[in-house]
Amino acid sequence: xxxxxxxxxxxxxxNFTAVDNMNLKAxxxxxxxxxxxxxxxxxxxxxxIAGFAEPTExxxxxxxxxxxxxxxxxxxxxxxxxxxxxxPHMTVFENVAFGLKLQKLKKPEIAQRVAxxxxxxxxxxxxxxxxxxxxxxxxxxxxxxxxxxxRPHILLLDEPLSNLDAKLRIEMxxxxxxxxxxxGITTIIVTHDHEEAVSLADRVIVMHEGKIQQIGSPNEIxxxxxxxxxxxxxxxxxxxxxxxxxxxGEKRPVSCSGKLLYVPSAAAEGIEAGSPVTLAVRSxxxxxxxxxxxxxxxxxxxxxxxxxxxTRLEVTGCVAETVCPAVNEYTQxxxxxxxxVHIPAQRICVYKNV
Amino acid sequence: xxxxxxxxxxxxxxxxxxxxxxxxxxxxxxxxxxxxxxxDFVRFFTDPFYLDILWTTVRVSxxxxxxxxxxxxxxxxxxxxxxxxxxxxxxxxxxxPFLVSAVVRSYGWMVILGKNGxxxxxxxxxxxxxxxxxxxxxxxxxxxGMIHLLIPYMIxxxxxxxxxxxxxVEYAAYSLGANPMETFCKVIFPLxxxxxxxxxxxxxxxxxxxxxxxxxxxxSKFRMMATMVVQEINVSFDWGAAxxxxxxxxxxxxxxxxxxxxxxxxxxxxxxxGKNA
Amino acid sequence: xxxKRVNIFCTIVAILVMLFLIAPLVVIVIASFTPTAVVVFxxxxxxxxxxxxxxxxxxxxxxxxxxxxKIGLLATALDILLGVTAALSVCRHDFKGKNVLLNYFTSPxxxxxxxxxxxxxxxxxxxxxxxxxxxxxxxxxxxxxxxxVRNTVSVLHVFNWTLEDAATSLGANPVQVFFKITIPVxxxxxxxxxxxxxxxxxxxxxxxSLLSTPKFITLPIRIMNYMExxxxxxxxxxxxxxxxxxxxxILLMDKFVxxxxxxx
Numbered sequence: 001x002x003x004x005x006x007x008x009x010x011x012x013x014x015n016f017t018a019v020d021n022m023n024l025k026a027x028x029x030x031x032x033x034x035x036x037x038x039x040x041x042x043x044x045x046x047x048x049i050a051g052f053a054e055p056t057e058x059x060x061x062x063x064x065x066x067x068x069x070x071x072x073x074x075x076x077x078x079x080x081x082x083x084x085x086x087x088p089h090m091t092v093f094e095n096v097a098f099g100l101k102l103q104k105l106k107k108p109e110i111a112q113r114v115a116x117x118x119x120x121x122x123x124x125x126x127x128x129x130x131x132x133x134x135x136x137x138x139x140x141x142x143x144x145x146x147x148x149x150x151r152p153h154i155l156l157l158d159e160p161l162s163n164l165d166a167k168l169r170i171e172m173x174x175x176x177x178x179x180x181x182x183x184g185i186t187t188i189i190v191t192h193d194h195e196e197a198v199s200l201a202d203r204v205i206v207m208h209e210g211k212i213q214q215i216g217s218p219n220e221i222x223x224x225x226x227x228x229x230x231x232x233x234x235x236x237x238x239x240x241x242x243x244x245x246x247x248x249g250e251k252r253p254v255s256c257s258g259k260l261l262y263v264p265s266a267a268a269e270g271i272e273a274g275s276p277v278t279l280a281v282r283s284x285x286x287x288x289x290x291x292x293x294x295x296x297x298x299x300x301x302x303x304x305x306x307x308x309x310x311t312r313l314e315v316t317g318c319v320a321e322t323v324c325p326a327v328n329e330y331t332q333x334x335x336x337x338x339x340x341v342h343i344p345a346q347r348i349c350v351y352k353n354v
Numbered sequence: 355x356x357x358x359x360x361x362x363x364x365x366x367x368x369x370x371x372x373x374x375x376x377x378x379x380x381x382x383x384x385x386x387x388x389x390x391x392x393x394d395f396v397r398f399f400t401d402p403f404y405l406d407i408l409w410t411t412v413r414v415s416x417x418x419x420x421x422x423x424x425x426x427x428x429x430x431x432x433x434x435x436x437x438x439x440x441x442x443x444x445x446x447x448x449x450x451p452f453l454v455s456a457v458v459r460s461y462g463w464m465v466i467l468g469k470n471g472x473x474x475x476x477x478x479x480x481x482x483x484x485x486x487x488x489x490x491x492x493x494x495x496x497x498x499g500m501i502h503l504l505i506p507y508m509i510x511x512x513x514x515x516x517x518x519x520x521x522x523v524e525y526a527a528y529s530l531g532a533n534p535m536e537t538f539c540k541v542i543f544p545l546x547x548x549x550x551x552x553x554x555x556x557x558x559x560x561x562x563x564x565x566x567x568x569x570x571x572x573x574s575k576f577r578m579m580a581t582m583v584v585q586e587i588n589v590s591f592d593w594g595a596a597x598x599x600x601x602x603x604x605x606x607x608x609x610x611x612x613x614x615x616x617x618x619x620x621x622x623x624x625x626x627x628g629k630n631a
Numbered sequence: 632x633x634x635k636r637v638n639i640f641c642t643i644v645a646i647l648v649m650l651f652l653i654a655p656l657v658v659i660v661i662a663s664f665t666p667t668a669v670v671v672f673x674x675x676x677x678x679x680x681x682x683x684x685x686x687x688x689x690x691x692x693x694x695x696x697x698x699x700x701k702i703g704l705l706a707t708a709l710d711i712l713l714g715v716t717a718a719l720s721v722c723r724h725d726f727k728g729k730n731v732l733l734n735y736f737t738s739p740x741x742x743x744x745x746x747x748x749x750x751x752x753x754x755x756x757x758x759x760x761x762x763x764x765x766x767x768x769x770x771x772x773x774x775x776x777x778x779x780v781r782n783t784v785s786v787l788h789v790f791n792w793t794l795e796d797a798a799t800s801l802g803a804n805p806v807q808v809f810f811k812i813t814i815p816v817x818x819x820x821x822x823x824x825x826x827x828x829x830x831x832x833x834x835x836x837x838x839x840s841l842l843s844t845p846k847f848i849t850l851p852i853r854i855m856n857y858m859e860x861x862x863x864x865x866x867x868x869x870x871x872x873x874x875x876x877x878x879x880x881i882l883l884m885d886k887f888v889x890x891x892x893x894x895x
Contacts, residue, residue: 052796073799073808085797089815098811099801150801363720367713367736367776375739375747375773382750425651428644435638445890446881447649451656452893453826453877455834457851458870461858462655465662465670465867472658472672502652509648510893563743565837566851570858580745580837587749587841597753600746607741 008058033201078152394598430512491573515549663867695850714779763847786820
């Protein structure tokens with residue numbers, strides 16, 4: 001397939017910088033997720049790779065060659081559009097065969113290629129239907145088949161799962177991953193959903209205001225976000241302000257609204273003692289315990305949200321901020337109940353306040 | 355590059371309109387003003403004969419618009435809310451005369467309303483009247499023909515808007531304790547205003563400029579602005595007067611359009627649509 | 632229950648309006664088959680003699696029909712080209728003054744056709760020697776342009792422009808995108824606009840009556856001229872003929888485009 005490289009890619013609309021000096025190298029067959037909220041520049045990046053938008057500065061290399069001069073219809077890039085963009089006046093077969101017909105392939109070959117790809121996305125037998133006669137999940141598979149059938153060098157997926165219900169979403173995640181690995185196609189996926197990004201991609205890029213915030217493996221991004229902003233975006237629920245102290249063995253104390261919490265020294269490397277810091281923890285890493293110990297705080301339950309497998313609590317009075325543990329005990333927790341919250345030191349991310 | 359593309363796409367139509375439409379319109383206006391000055395316009399506004407024609411035109415148009423709205427609204431509401439096959443049938447009935455020439459439709463009314471027409475045959479036969487009513491060649495006949503001609507435009511404009519109002523909005527109003535009358539006045543009516551306005555403007559304008567209906571149903575003594583233009587040209591050979599009437603009619607119509615757009619711009623914006631503005 | 636009463640009121644009005652709309656047309660059709668010169672109800676017998684009249688050369692109806700068809704079809708064909716490109720220019724691109732441009736494209740709609748006809752008449756009389764067909768054609772192709780622009784714009788307004796990007800990414804060049812995606816998807820609007828434009832031209836009276844020459848007269852003018860001299864069911868026959876034509880058109884329209892296209 002192909003490698004994709006973005007060098008100093010920048011897009012400005014008037015005074016507004018949508019994408020700011022973006023650098024990225026995608027290996028052959030790699031799946032990379034561009035993750036960020038709306039307006040972070042992820043879709044603009046996608047449009048520049050596809051050739052629908054011209055970069056203000058920088059270049060895009062496919063297999064080492066600059067594609068700036070190549071018009072979008074000659075780039076051989078498969079795109080999956082957010083709302084599928086299926087041609088409403090064509091059947092499933094015609095939609096999928098569209099690109100092949102433009103390549104002037106012979107009819108039997110087109111029929112065979114379409115049949116193969118429809119089998120791959122499990123849509124065999126629906127080729128005579130029109131898009132409006134298909135369910136959302138089926139439409140999505142058609143869009144995927146259409147993008148893949150021309151054997152593009154690179155596949156771009158724009159919010160591929162955002163229009164699907166929860167059950168279908170998980171099914172399609174598996175499906176997309178399977179097909180991508182089977183074809184070994186270099187893929188860029190744009191999404192605002194961190195779970196989608198970490199479950200699909202080999203590497204995740206978090207973007208904000210046109211800039212790359214962090215590049216890393218799904219695990220790194222999920223467990224060790226590089227800033228409080230990324231942590232918030234990755235679903236961290238509890239943020240505690242404090243002042244960090246000097247090293248004490250493997251740990252460093254952080255004084256938070258008069259209480260002491262210990263964090264691993266490794267997590268706070270390079271932060272001077274006395275600096276104001278933000279501590280971030282995921283809900284599922286905070287527990288309720290029976291006995292006091294290190295990093296335990298007493299507090300009162302102020303809200304209970306049952307979420308099926310877990311129950312999310314809001315506990316006030318531990319520190320100035322609300323602490324949100326997610327517990328999966330069977331015991332019913334009551335509002336106003338006094339509990340002891342334990343925040344394991346190893347699970348705390350520390351960020352120096354700017 | 356994109357701008358250039360838009361320019362090239364617009365060019366043929368812009369050229370055609372400029373050469374064959376805008377230029378002649380402006381040229382003749384300037385020529386009329388240059389040769390006769392404002393005298394023809396002054397004559398129009400000082401001669402009661404002409405002012406009476408303007409008033410007749412406005413009166414017929416206002417009545418036609420009002421009746422079209424009063425009859426068209428319930429019809430459109432029914433069409434927008436019914437799921438039955440009736441809707442399709444009604445669409446055909448509405449579109450059907452809409453696609454049939456005004457000459458043909460006026461002829462139909464001539465057969466019905468004439469002195470020996472079907473209505474008089476019917477009324478005389480039942481003994482309801484002693485001598486035939488003269489409806490044809492009166493303002494009433496013109497208004498009937500006009501409503502028949504233009505009510506489809508009103509209904510189509512209203513159906514479009516009423517269809518786009520979510521029925522749940524109505525149910526929400528009921529659930530909050532509004533009775534049908536209050537729901538209509540406070541929810542449905544305000545939401546359908548864009549359709550009412552565009553429908554009324556359309557019907558009023560078309561009525562103001564209509565030629566066939568007043569000519570065929572109004573008879574030789576009944577005059578509206580458009581028939582007067584033709585009469586000045588073909589009968590009186592007074593091209594100055596014809597010019598003045600033409601441009602005054604145009605000015606009245608443009609004035610109405612501008613006034614409606616200006617007075618409703620804020621409301622349209624608030625509704626978020628603006629598509630009818 | 633009170634909700635029901637509102638609906639009954641609406642239903643009754645709707646039915647009355649439908650009867651009002653259909654009545655003159657029914658009367659015309661029945662009148663065309665009566666043997667008597669004055670239309671009476673119930674008709675005294677059945678006759679096709681009025682239909683023979685419309686084909687006889689003395690009425691010139693067939694000649695008028697041919698003229699009307701020529702003007703209508705040519706003007707519509709030209710305006711599809713002008714109107715669709717014009718609609719694309721204001722829908723596909725976002726630029727300052729695009730609303731001004733759209734208003735310019737639809738401006739002939741706001742000008743009374745009598746006024747425009749008179750302006751053309753004065754220009755023609757200055758130039759002189761322009762054949763009747765051309766005189767009428769120029770007027771018609773201008774006044775029907777807005778119908779095609781408006782209906783095409785109404786479709787393009789909700790057009791999903793990503794479809795063009797999708798086709799491009801699959802290897803279609805701009806020309807292929809235009810003919811394989813944009814035009815087919817916009818087709819219902821273009822057809823509806825073309826139909827309305829054609830019928831407007833076909834039925835147009837004010838402009839044609841001022842601009843026609845004795846050598847070139849369109850059908851509606853022929854009918855009106857006939858009406859001034861003779862008021863017999865020949866008029867009902869030609870009217871029925873035209874009504875039948877409209878009925879065919881509307882059924883074709885329903886089949887290929889759907890009637891909802893006309894709801895604005």
